[in-house]
Amino acid sequence: MNTREEVGEFSKLFNGFMTLMRRFIFKVLCVGPIPNHISFIMDGNRRFAKKHNLQDLDAGHRAGFVSVTHVLQYCQEIGVPYVTLYAFGHDNFRREPEEVKCVMDLMLEKIELTIDQAISGNLNNLKVIFIGDLNMLNERLKAAAQRLMEVTEENRGLMVVVCVAYSTSHEIVHAIRESCVKKCGDGDSPQVLEVSDIEECMYTSIVPDPALVIRTGGRDRLSNFMTWQTSKSLLHTTVALWPELGLWHLVWAILKFQRMQNYLQKKQELD
Amino acid sequence: MDFNDPMLALSSWIGQIGDFGLDLVWRFIHIVVTLWHIVSGIFESVESYAISLGLIQKYSSIDIEKLKCLAVVVDIEAARDVSKVIELLQWLTTIGVKQVGLFDSQGLLKKSKDMILEMVPRSVLLQETGEKHISPDRIALEFISSSDNKEAVVKAANILLEKYLKSIHPENGVGENVFTESHLNEALRVVGESVHVPDLLLVYGPVRSHLGFPAWRLRYTEIVHMGSLKYMRYGSLLKAIHKFTGVRQNYGV
Numbered sequence: 001m002n003t004r005e006e007v008g009e010f011s012k013l014f015n016g017f018m019t020l021m022r023r024f025i026f027k028v029l030c031v032g033p034i035p036n037h038i039s040f041i042m043d044g045n046r047r048f049a050k051k052h053n054l055q056d057l058d059a060g061h062r063a064g065f066v067s068v069t070h071v072l073q074y075c076q077e078i079g080v081p082y083v084t085l086y087a088f089g090h091d092n093f094r095r096e097p098e099e100v101k102c103v104m105d106l107m108l109e110k111i112e113l114t115i116d117q118a119i120s121g122n123l124n125n126l127k128v129i130f131i132g133d134l135n136m137l138n139e140r141l142k143a144a145a146q147r148l149m150e151v152t153e154e155n156r157g158l159m160v161v162v163c164v165a166y167s168t169s170h171e172i173v174h175a176i177r178e179s180c181v182k183k184c185g186d187g188d189s190p191q192v193l194e195v196s197d198i199e200e201c202m203y204t205s206i207v208p209d210p211a212l213v214i215r216t217g218g219r220d221r222l223s224n225f226m227t228w229q230t231s232k233s234l235l236h237t238t239v240a241l242w243p244e245l246g247l248w249h250l251v252w253a254i255l256k257f258q259r260m261q262n263y264l265q266k267k268q269e270l271d
Numbered sequence: 272m273d274f275n276d277p278m279l280a281l282s283s284w285i286g287q288i289g290d291f292g293l294d295l296v297w298r299f300i301h302i303v304v305t306l307w308h309i310v311s312g313i314f315e316s317v318e319s320y321a322i323s324l325g326l327i328q329k330y331s332s333i334d335i336e337k338l339k340c341l342a343v344v345v346d347i348e349a350a351r352d353v354s355k356v357i358e359l360l361q362w363l364t365t366i367g368v369k370q371v372g373l374f375d376s377q378g379l380l381k382k383s384k385d386m387i388l389e390m391v392p393r394s395v396l397l398q399e400t401g402e403k404h405i406s407p408d409r410i411a412l413e414f415i416s417s418s419d420n421k422e423a424v425v426k427a428a429n430i431l432l433e434k435y436l437k438s439i440h441p442e443n444g445v446g447e448n449v450f451t452e453s454h455l456n457e458a459l460r461v462v463g464e465s466v467h468v469p470d471l472l473l474v475y476g477p478v479r480s481h482l483g484f485p486a487w488r489l490r491y492t493e494i495v496h497m498g499s500l501k502y503m504r505y506g507s508l509l510k511a512i513h514k515f516t517g518v519r520q521n522y523g524v
Contacts, residue, residue, distance in 0.1 A: 027293055028293050028296045028297050028300065029297070031293050031294050031296075031297035032297060032301075089523045090523070091522055091523025091524065092523050092524075094522075094523065094524045095523075095524055167490075168486060168490060169452055169487070169490060170452075172424065172455070172486070172487065173450055173451065173452055173455055174450075176424075176428040176431060176450055176455065177450035179428070180428070180431065180432045180435050180450070183432060184435070184436065184439070184446075191432065191436065192429060192432075193425055193428050193429050193432055194425065195421050195422065195425050198421075198424070198425060198428060219493075219518075220493045220494050220495055220518075221491055221492060221493050221494060222489060222490070222492075222494070223490070223491060223523060224490040224491065224523070227481070227486040227487075227489040227490060228421070228486040230480075230481065231376075231420070231480070231481065231482060231483035231484075231486075232480065232482075232483075233480060234478055234479065234480055235479045235480055235481070235494060236479070255300065255301070255304050256304075258301070259301065259304065259305070260477065260478045263477050263478055264478065264480075267482070
């Protein structure tokens with residue numbers, strides 16, 4: 001065997017060993033309660049690019065996408081049923097036009113890649129849903145997102161909700177508008193809105209409230225993300241930037257969730 | 272047939288031993304995590320004590336003008352001990368905070384509003400003075416509970432529904448667009464709710480969670496977990512406020 005083949009063999013063995021270790025860690029983690037729904041605020045892509053002197057405008061976001069694939073794989077292996085990713089906020093449209101275009105083009109590229117993977121059966125039964133004000137996206141991106149949702153509609157594995165052009169304030173206003181129009185159309189019922197009427201019309205009505213919210217990048221705010229749905233969620237911040245988020249950060253967050261589970265459950269019962 | 276039964280029993284037995292082993296490892300990991308939290312808590316206490324004594328230079332002056340509105344979320348159990356809440360407010364008055372929103376999900380602090388206003392020197396109720404009219408030597412207090420969260424938004428939504436119904440054209444059945452953020456802000460004010468967004472939210476309780484603080488007001492608020500109200504420390508409070516004054520908000524841009 002020559003050196004290249006030896007290195008290749010060693011690499012394969014090492015990867016196999018790391019996969020076994022990871023599966024063992026997850027088996028141990030699963031002895032305790034696992035969050036039903038984890039939301040990720042994926043902050044830090046631009047700082048990652050700056051930190052590593054990456055010149056391209058989308059370099060940090062490309063690194064961020066790699067992190068997305070790892071995190072989804074880990075969540076699937078752990079057995080988390082729902083994951084939400086805060087990919088692009090309503091307020092992010094106020095960034096420089098070149099940067100916004102770059103991010104939109106990157107999203108299109110990755111969605112098209114994911115569609116190919118879904119069609120060829122390499123998506124591990126993932127179901128992908130896009131939520132937010134999708135009318136703010138360009139036609140091609142909107143069509144690609146719609147296509148990915150159609151192609152993965154029958155999948156019954158991990159549900160991945162991607163928030164694009166999303167903000168809580170927009171979601172609440174949108175839900176109020178939709179519920180008002182619905183009430184007007186329904187002549188039989190009383191013309192009074194309830195909390196359930198509004199919650200039914202929210203973008204996030206398709207998933208339960210998150211049990212755990214993980215924000216990368218070291219910031220302590222929710223940045224207009226799911227403030228309505230997170231009253232009983234554990235909010236966890238890590239200083240690691242999103243492309244740096246690894247296995248141990250996720251394990252640490254889940255361990256923290258498991259320590260607080262009794263309190264969170266008691267709070268849920270009280271409310 | 273006979274060979275399968277002992278094999279099944281053996282594999283079940285091995286499975287049970289495996290599960291027991293995993294359980295032991297899980298418990299061991301949680302013991303280590305708990306020990307880490309205890310040690311980290313001790314370091315935080317020592318640091319907090321040093322800050323209170325003025326031994327750490329950088330916390331000796333805080334640019335309090337940056338903190339226009341502070342909110343404090345208190346766990347239900349902690350909210351029953353009003354004396355600790357009063358002590359916290361007295362500390363905040365000393366630091367120079369001008370406006371504080373106090374939240375607990377069940378409204379226990381709302382019920383103790385009169386006692387708190389009496390016991391905290393120079394305190395006034397925010398609703399009476401309005402945000403723009405707080406004297407420099409006063410601290411304005413606001414009492415918030417879960418009824419100011421989703422229920423308040425629903426009340427405001429019903430005002431918008433009424434407006435929408437009144438504006439429906441008989442020809443096309445379409446009403447005026449009364450569904451914007453500014454319309455909702457206005458409707459919330461009509462139902463008596465504040466729409467002011469706190470700059471900083473301090474959570475006193477076992478868990479870092481906003482526990483149902485009004486969602487409409489929480490958009491860009493920095494949320495800091497302070498631990499238990501029973502064991503609150505002045506130094507930790509100073510540190511949290513100082514850290515906030517160094518934060519740079521980009522509001523998504």
